[in-house]
Amino acid sequence: MPLVFRGNCSHCGYESPDVSAGGFVVLVTDREEDARRRLGEKFPIVTHPFAEYVLEEFGLSFHTTAWGGQLVEVQNLVCRDCGRVTQHRRLTAGGVAIGCGGCAGIGAMGLVLGIAVGFLVANPFVGAGLGIAICVLLATGIEFSANRLVRWRFPERVAAVDTTRMCSHCGGWNCVPVGSRGGGPFPCPECGETSVRMVPIARPG
Ligand SMILES: [Zn+2]
Ligand SMILES: [Zn+2]
Structure with missing residues (x-):
């Protein structure tokens, strides 16, 4: 009130x-x-x-x-x-x-994708790099309110x-x-x- x-x-x-x-x-x-x-x-x-x-x-x-x-x-x-x-x-x-549920979903997907890519190319650095890239994208997305x-x-x-x-x-x-x-x-x-x-x-x- x-x-x-x-x-x-x-x-x-x-x-x-x-x-x-x-x-x-x-x-x-x-x-x-x-x-x-x-x-x-x-x-x-x-x-x-x-x-x-x-x-x-x-x-x-x-x-x-x-x-x-x-x-x-x-x-x-x-x-x-x-x-x-x-x-x-x-x-x-x-x-x-912006839809926190949506964000969390995208984050989880990014994480899984990062791990999967790292596993597929047998190079954890690629996976970690992708994970970081997704995190940066997410942070930017949240900031872009x-x-x-x-x-x-x-x-x-x-x-x-x-x-x-x-x-x-x-x-x-x-x-x-x-x-x-x-x-x-x-x-x-x-x-x-x-x-x-x-x-x-x-x-x-
Ligand atoms: Zn005045
Ligand atoms: Zn007065």
Whole structure:
């Protein structure tokens, strides 16, 4: 359950809207979606561990949306220059592991293959060499994470969806994740005093 924070100004009593710490993943199906959302369209938040249930309502699977470049990770940030909340968006694979079972299977196959080749050519060095080569390939494969793969597959989506960590209100580059320690106090959008603190509140409902 994500923690929810609310900014409170001790000087003028200003209260910010509730904002969840960290981030969430949003489903994006087309280019014009952001524009429609600004007009008030409800958007599906794909929250772990309910991701699959949420997507099922749209007739989608986690697999197709994640690998299809339809998930956007949104991180809530507080601006230390103006005290408003801004969002950092990034195309993601939704934290999908590349399939560890699959990796382990490939690794085992590589090992068996390496031993078999070494045995066949009666040269253990060839087998060991092949085994090392497969290990290097695997390590590279794991490092080449699902996120990067998806971002590489859909450069135009990355361009359409990604935002910088710049504050969308004042253009400042001094934003910190909501709930991060030592982030406050922030300037108050109402009175201008640096007296807004983000305090955790109970999640409504
Ligand atoms: Zn204030
Ligand atoms: Zn700002």
